[in-house]
Amino acid sequence: MADYDLVVRGGQVASGFGTMRCDIGIRGGRIAALADRITDGAAVLDAGGLLVLPGGVDSHCHIEEPARGGYVGTGGDLAVTVNEESFRTASTSAFAGGTTSVVCFVPQWKGEGILPRVADYEQRAAKGMLDYSFHQIISDPTDEVLEREVPQIVAKGIRSLKVFLTYEPLHLSDEQFLKVLVTARRHGCLVTVHCENYAAIKWRTEMLLRAGMTAPKYHAWSRPIVVEREATHRAIALAELVDQPIQVFHVSCAEAAEEIARAQHRGLKVWGETCPQYLTLTAADMDRPGFEGAAYMCSPSPRTVEEQGRVWEMIRRGTLDIVSSDHCGFSMGGEAGKAVSGRDAPFRDIPNGIPGLAARLPILFSEGVSKGRISLEHFVRLTATNPARLMGLAPRKGVIAIGADADLALWDPKKRVTIANPLMQHAIDYTPYEGLEVTGWPVATIRRGEVVMRDGVVQAEPGTGQFLPRAPYDFI
Amino acid sequence: MADYDLVVRGGQVASGFGTMRCDIGIRGGRIAALADRITDGAAVLDAGGLLVLPGGVDSHCHIEEPARGGYVGTGGDLAVTVNEESFRTASTSAFAGGTTSVVCFVPQWKGEGILPRVADYEQRAAKGMLDYSFHQIISDPTDEVLEREVPQIVAKGIRSLKVFLTYEPLHLSDEQFLKVLVTARRHGCLVTVHCENYAAIKWRTEMLLRAGMTAPKYHAWSRPIVVEREATHRAIALAELVDQPIQVFHVSCAEAAEEIARAQHRGLKVWGETCPQYLTLTAADMDRPGFEGAAYMCSPSPRTVEEQGRVWEMIRRGTLDIVSSDHCGFSMGGEAGKAVSGRDAPFRDIPNGIPGLAARLPILFSEGVSKGRISLEHFVRLTATNPARLMGLAPRKGVIAIGADADLALWDPKKRVTIANPLMQHAIDYTPYEGLEVTGWPVATIRRGEVVMRDGVVQAEPGTGQFLPRAPYDFI
Amino acid sequence: MADYDLVVRGGQVASGFGTMRCDIGIRGGRIAALADRITDGAAVLDAGGLLVLPGGVDSHCHIEEPARGGYVGTGGDLAVTVNEESFRTASTSAFAGGTTSVVCFVPQWKGEGILPRVADYEQRAAKGMLDYSFHQIISDPTDEVLEREVPQIVAKGIRSLKVFLTYEPLHLSDEQFLKVLVTARRHGCLVTVHCENYAAIKWRTEMLLRAGMTAPKYHAWSRPIVVEREATHRAIALAELVDQPIQVFHVSCAEAAEEIARAQHRGLKVWGETCPQYLTLTAADMDRPGFEGAAYMCSPSPRTVEEQGRVWEMIRRGTLDIVSSDHCGFSMGGEAGKAVSGRDAPFRDIPNGIPGLAARLPILFSEGVSKGRISLEHFVRLTATNPARLMGLAPRKGVIAIGADADLALWDPKKRVTIANPLMQHAIDYTPYEGLEVTGWPVATIRRGEVVMRDGVVQAEPGTGQFLPRAPYDFI
Amino acid sequence: MADYDLVVRGGQVASGFGTMRCDIGIRGGRIAALADRITDGAAVLDAGGLLVLPGGVDSHCHIEEPARGGYVGTGGDLAVTVNEESFRTASTSAFAGGTTSVVCFVPQWKGEGILPRVADYEQRAAKGMLDYSFHQIISDPTDEVLEREVPQIVAKGIRSLKVFLTYEPLHLSDEQFLKVLVTARRHGCLVTVHCENYAAIKWRTEMLLRAGMTAPKYHAWSRPIVVEREATHRAIALAELVDQPIQVFHVSCAEAAEEIARAQHRGLKVWGETCPQYLTLTAADMDRPGFEGAAYMCSPSPRTVEEQGRVWEMIRRGTLDIVSSDHCGFSMGGEAGKAVSGRDAPFRDIPNGIPGLAARLPILFSEGVSKGRISLEHFVRLTATNPARLMGLAPRKGVIAIGADADLALWDPKKRVTIANPLMQHAIDYTPYEGLEVTGWPVATIRRGEVVMRDGVVQAEPGTGQFLPRAPYDFI
């Protein structure tokens, strides 16, 4: 009997510390050996000329997230709806883009507890092929939820609470946010935060709508940089008061990142995430005729080309240490996606969010590594090692190491691809990156030792994705 | 007939740009001449060996402020009460300390408009001897108040709106604060802000009380520096969004001042005030046996000796450009002052605030000028010129210049005095500065050409104080 | 007999603290009275509609500076030459532009002592009409000079030592600079410093010349911002080591100013000067055909329009607190000025420096006050009060105060003028500001009570300028 | 035949990205396999319960460095002498402390070329057991040296030029330093810099000696923080001008580190090193009776306990990314070491430097990892991965990776040891860390697959150390 189920042969294996040319021996879904030459594999995958990277860990994506009262970012009164992306389609998309694990979101519906939503979501997630873990959104932090329910989900390994400081049906007051921070501290959870000032955006939005400025492009006008900086500073200050670590989600600008840097310099455990949209899109993308701008609408808003440069700088400095997708897709056609309130709806009533699960790694590789902005190892840290560690998934995920899950992305660093929606393999009918040319592309994806994507063809059994119970957050 | 009603002879006249030895000729309550020698005065006051300074302008003091539902800082349900200091006693105290004008506060009672309170307050203020102007507190920013009433008080020359970001019955939400900022911008008012985070203090207070930590010293524990820094940053960010100038009241620490400095460096019109208590008292003063610590309780809390040094540094750098008293006195004895909720009341139920109207100038002079921390001119700017300019009272107040009101403080820079409550000449039965030795003391005060204090004896007719309508804020 | 020799009537009198409408009574060359109405003057000058400012104090100008071995900035071996501007022409130019006092430079010739140069320079200066004071350049800090001669010039009231950290025949090594700092500290002198790195400029210059890049525009290439920042930081560090106050001359960029700001924040006595050329000229001005670019050549080099904005910001913040001219004129025509080494000379051999004595105040007023960048009082502080105080000339100069010299500039704030060389009334055959339109212009200049300029016509007796012995530097 | 020469079994293998439990298979001196279980080793070393770390890379140590004209730091005129530590004793000491490679220094003697010194040094180094590489000191940057000789040593793989900005016989002027920077840029060398201001130290030293302040403790007085900050800023500025990467050696204080951080934020390739002495010793250590203080004398001087905290902070932030020993030992007894100028010699004449080759890793592990200041992986990066990468020795050295040299330190993280000189196994008769208690100790050292230290006993054949030709510096 062969010692190894699968041998990945002859690749350039990259991780957070450097690269080495070696074979990888996989046994029982785990990496069992790294060696100059491994001969006794039941199967062999030739990685000659390729990079072998840890499978991507996307620690911020919205998948099959059921909403009551309308989508995030709309004020509507719709019946219960479900985010278009299912765990099956999301798995296909993730594998197509080299990602093998995600952390997605269990909603909380106002006036209800979280346990029913966790139960529902566990069932949904179990139908996919991706490995998954959950952030628990807290939108109604009652004593019941915080004192009785949170300990139960922590026991399951759900180790992060997500709060919104804006969005009509979700935002928490400072008082509520403090309660969540205190609860998280007691149970060793990370708190992840969407930082924008609720009242400021509401005021600006009302002013704009009153003035008839309703087109998608005014979305950016409604939430300038200062509202993100304010909420970032406030989130940090309250976390500092409680002595609770937080991660600031989707930092779009240098001013907010600077607040994170200041906190880090004071010795606080504050981490910052950014996303490909803040490195490649701008507010001007929303300024297209008619409804078309809606395709680029997400929060915080994309900024300017200059601001993209500043965000790169903050990545380079290490202030922003995770790049996730914030995948949150709504189709442009049909009646249930971006156009749910009609194609003439004011920007306020258009669902926020863009898809990015498949595009995240190729875009960051191309814009980062191929263009010389970051090293290959920095890329691996940003997209796999750091999210795995912060989310308490290491050393099982995010690294190529003995004992780790054999999650691998085989990458052709020279392959040039023009992004087009079919390549994304998601449920959404468009990608905001359509037409973007990238250098570097994943040619095979391995999940726990199983080749689940090869040359763009995803082959994986629904229901094989595993729930990942998480350890407490770790320092990066 | 003599050319001048009064000549102040032979003093060293100091103002914001330097000092000069000259006589001052006063006619009709105004300064009519500055000259090497003025001979034709109906009366002469010898200022030989003395400094002649502009009368102090105290742009932040609480005088005879009627409250419904209890004092600021208490959560109680008392009937309508009045701040102990009346305009008569406040005038005596101000003159004793070299101050000749104040800006004090018209309250707003929740659920009511501001006009009745203005009318009531005008009547009260008219009974004193001090010249006065008002900040209008906004605690219930209804459309009625903001759209109909504010323009009326602006027309009277009440040119600043005061908001609280903490305190149970007063604090505004971000949404309300934005409305006030927008209103102020429309009418050319300054907005002055008490910056501490409401929810954070509430949470800490509840924790402390639940743990039986009720003594006065826990007041400081309930509101650490981070809650002041947070609210300062937020106030600045929202003002930045609206493009509205603000003054941050009573900055107690370098972290909050640093937020102001950063805003100023971004080119924003943000000013910072501090008070003598943050230069001379510490949190340890509240840690005295029994009720005694209540005498030093004010908000923000005094900090540490090291923090005092940092506040001096921020004065030196120009970040903090006004030193006012935040005079807000409550007697320690009796049943209507500090002990209104009993002498065993938890810190939450003890009225906040300390008296400082008379002590402000001597303390700042002694700690600042006599100890070499600031120049004499810097002292004059901090205590008279800058507040007059920012409050729109210049050039009538705050300077020694032709045409300005003849408000003068004759100062003996060598006189050594030990502060004791009788010297304060206020209605309060104590001073938190009892026993402090100072070098430099006002030996005469002149208000609009009239000698209203001489060697500590105040002599002035009740009802002679004048209302000062204000121009829009001016840059300093 | 009239009480006053001259009354300036009805002007808006401006100083560092604000403005007031009053008459000024002058007696014996000094300001004897400021009053609402002064009637008994032997003569009256109507200032109705005009601003009355303190006469400008230009604390950095090169006048009739004899050089041996060629002009500053050339490496040549010429015989002794004299800077074209004589004290007579400089006086005319200064009065034309509203300036009434200067601090100019006594050279030191290598290998010689300073006393003979002082004696020579005193004779030259005595022939002008301007009041004057001296910086003593130290280019050869022998023990003889520092220990025996410096005390003698300090006794005369020459209270500042000027050192160059670059320029072939002048620059001091760190070791020499330290000696000067120690000497200055012992005798209470200020040290003023030209901050550029000698070796770096030399290296760049040689590279450029070797590559045939000899045109005037390469002057800017030879001394980029980093060489100014380096020398500024070094000068500050060595002054910090010795605990000696310094003034950094002609700051052209934000990076150098930032070093000064950091030093000030550490509590050091470090002041920063800038000049009109860094607010209005750019390196591109040197990029003109043939020799023409030489007209704009000075050191440090003018930078970019963006950098001008940053320098304004540093003025606004108070980091740069004096604006002087660094007047150092060389005519473009003839054989003794810019073209001394020929009109094809490489940039290294073209004398550095541009004229600005007359243009300084109008340019700063127009670009600063008229365009709303700074207040009128800030203008007065930058151009008169601050230089007078730092140079130890206050309270005699730089203020409008009882007892001060009656040096006044009557300013028409609305007058629009296009700068042209004849208006400059200097000895130089061009002005680099030719064609610049300004709003605001001096219509009369008074020096010690005497009207020396009226509507552009200068009338003053040669030899009436006075030497100004200086007190130790004062804090601003 | 067994597949592996040696298997290290059952350790916790640590590297820059995390740790994993695995066996290590070594073949031909290189790491050939990392696997969950490796059975076919010719020999097995049990690492159960131990950490397995990359062998330490000490990128800054002085070994057997011949000096002419006296030791570094003395002004004397001695005949040629040799640093006491030979490559044999240094190898023993390094292995005892878990270090397997060093970068040490080839001197240049003034007036001579570098090639003879390289030849001599190659012979010396070849006698040791450690792997080694060289920095080439440039103390006399003639054209001959820079243009003809440097290319020859670069061709050999000597890829860094070391310059001193202080020390009597070694310091370069700015002009010379620029030449070295330009040369380094042309040939792809790193420049490493000793940053202290020569003139300032000289001035302070002369002042102190003249005042009779000659004891060892005055060494610290002679070189305060400001002289280090100044030279650091200057080195960075000149490197910025030339666009040449530099490493700042032995940063002792936050002010110098802050200059490095600012440069990094500007995007410059500037790296900072610190050493254990700046984390554990203070200036007070030199204040011991008689000659004893000399034992702690090195440059820059150790500072204070507070400064140690700030240096840790700068390590934590990533500004300082390498911790080397700056091993430079002189015995306290005898006549050739610290006492070479006599035991009453003034501090200026006592050789600078302290031994630290063996102590570096245990001290940093104990003070850093065991005390919770840094993570285990950060320790590995600071002491092995980062120096290997910056020095162009990766991926051969500094990592545990397939293909890398099998240089390993087996570490008992719980072992408590009191440092004593015999444990250091060097040629020097003392250690400045005598008596320091550490937690964590290397129990075995493997160099290229050979166990060269076991339980403190070093066993290795002299002459087996290999020269390491270096690639260009790499980003960290």
Ligand SMILES: [Zn+2]
């Ligand atoms: Zn979000």
Ligand SMILES: [Zn+2]
């Ligand atoms: Zn999201």
Ligand SMILES: [Zn+2]
């Ligand atoms: Zn307040």
Ligand SMILES: [Zn+2]
């Ligand atoms: Zn108040």
Ligand SMILES: [Zn+2]
């Ligand atoms: Zn100069």
Ligand SMILES: [Zn+2]
């Ligand atoms: Zn000059």
Ligand SMILES: [Zn+2]
């Ligand atoms: Zn060194």
Ligand SMILES: [Zn+2]
């Ligand atoms: Zn060294």
